[in-house]
Amino acid sequence: MTPTASPLSAPPLSAPPPPSLPDGFTVLLGRRVRIADGGRALVGGSPTRVLYLTPAGAALIVDRRIRVTDAASRGLADRLLEAGMADPVLETLPTVDEADVTFVVPVFGRPAALDRLLTSIGADSTVIVVDDVSPDRAEIMDVAAAHGARFLPLDVNGGPARARNEGLRQVTTPFVAFVDSDIVVDRGATSVLLRHFADPRVAVAAPRVLGLRGETGLNWIGRYEEARSSLDLGIHPATVRPRSPVSWVPGAFLVARVDAIGEGFSAEMREGEDVDFVWRLAERGWRIRFEPEATVWHEHRQTVRDWLGRKAFYGSSAHPLSVRHPKDIAPAVFSPWTLGVSAALLAQRRWSIPVALGISAAAAWRIARRLGRSEHPARVSIRLTSAGVLAAISQTMALFVRHWWPATVLAAVFSRRARRALIASSLLDAALEYRRTRPDLDPVRFAVARRLDDLAYGAGVWFSALRGRSVRALLPDVRRRG
Structure with a gap:
């Protein structure tokens, strides 16, 4: 029998070798990566960044591909893989028995x-x-x-x-x-x-x-x-x-x-x-x-009971993962300015949209100042800021209908604004997912299944948090840098 491990123990892992992509290895820039400044800058990756290239580095990109032939192309391909800005081209990779x-x-x-x-x-x-x-x-x-x-x-x-x-x-x-x-x-x-x-x-x-x-x-x-x-x-x-x-x-x-x-x-x-x-x-x-x-x-699983039980089971992993990976388990990640935009919109006041626009404009200005090497820093910063706003709104909706739904439902009983935000999030989230996935299912039953999915998963997260006596898995992360 295997000895019982402590709650925080984990099997040891090996360290990876130095980067050494073989000749012929080819990577393709990701679909969300933009080539800017005449090929001298790449915008994208995870997290989103701007990668500036030397003229020699820019010349290595042909039809959005980089083929490994020497040390320079090997280094660039490896860096793009690490940044999440490129993916291997399968047909260029050797087969394994x-x-x-x-x-x-x-x-x-x-x-x-x-x-x-x-x-x-x-x-x-x-x-x-x-x-x-x-x-x-x-x-x-x-x-x-x-x-x-x-x-x-x-x-x-x-x-x-x-x-x-x-x-x-x-x-x-x-x-x-x-x-x-x-x-x-x-x-x-x-x-x-x-x-x-x-x-x-x-x-x-x-x-x-x-x-x-x-x-x-x-x-x-x-x-x-x-x-x-x-x-x-x-x-x-x-x-x-x-x-x-x-x-x-x-x-x-x-x-x-x-x-x-x-x-x-x-x-x-x-x-x-x-x-x-x-x-x-x-x-x-x-x-x-x-x-x-x-x-x-x-x-x-296709029976309602088994299906909801599995979704709740997935959610119940939140607390154990929060103990082992406290920096990675957050259900949403905001920067201070995207958090401010979300808070302004949730306030649902006359000033909400002007304030949200003002915060976004200030963020775009700050981002543009950090893009001094770009030919069009304002254009790039507006795109990055717009993406940040959309991500913040999407994450806020997900928090309302998935991770935080017990709290938001309770708040909706007493607050008209919370009720409006919960209803809008529920409907808009279902509509966007229906359009994105185009399921073999009518919109009404898809929306019902979508909400049941979130209710079961969220219940699992809350049960896990209560059992572990910690709300860490429920708290968003606010990044002040990056």
Whole structure:
């Protein structure tokens, strides 16, 4: 048996090697990155920044791409990857033999799902099935044997993190794929993800997780999840790190470099262990890639009770993560001026819009002063300020309807302004998400599902905070610099 770890313990991780992208490695500027000043400046990244280039550096960018051929192009490509301003071009990355991967499958029951998963992985793969004291262990063992997988039974139920770690100890290949039993793997997904390890600083690569359509199809909850699943992180590749557009990847399917991840997950965590795993790697300097060109399918919950329970479970990871990562768990991030804009608009007074505009103008002026090397500092600062205002409004709406809803509902009972803000946030948030995701669902049921999603997740966050006797996971972060 594994010794019980302390609440704040975490398995040690290796340090990443120095940047050393191979020749031919090509990166493409992100869709939100703007080329300014005749090619001598790049605006974008996460967090948003302005990167000034020398004439020689600007010449390395051809059709928004940088191909590694020498030390200069290698340095620029690496810097853009680190800043979240570029993504690798898959077809330029070398392939890796899938024989170098061992699949580790933590299991608790569901032998039929395990059979489906192992069929999708294929008979030629090395698989370790780790049974976490399933009530139907004999059936699990029979399924593993039928597919030629190694069966590793545990004596004590310790949760998926501990089960993955036990499987990891048996891995002898350079790479490991952690995959949950309710997943179906696309045949080409693993090979696509392995290409990212041409970058020696990549520790983990994750695919896009889509909803699995069964023989009976999807009900309205299933169709909502198909468009707005917590596990589906979108259609655009990204560098994964805290407080970035893609700040985590689910543990449902992860390919990892064994030498990078040490002993693996924090075994005592039963929720949020995948987020903790990724964030600890990012803190050490490793890169984590989200790659939507690789896809797997997940069996989403479709009954209201199971679905809401899962959403609340996701929210319940907030406090454990706040203890381990207090600087990264904030539900929203503001600068003082964006906080001032939000506060002015929430006041709903005659002076609200003029004051918000005045704060924004002052912020644009200050940003422009810091862009002295730009040819058009005012133009760039206006774009950056506008983006900041929109982000602040979006985050404020999310706080009202998701993370803070118990408090905002209570405030709405006594305050007309709070009631108006809550109603407006609920409707506008649903409308914007409907337009963005274009689900196979009518607007009314989508809006209902959207609000139920937020209510369940927020309830999980509050329960977690009350249980941990800390409101840290509920507090926004106000950055005074950056």
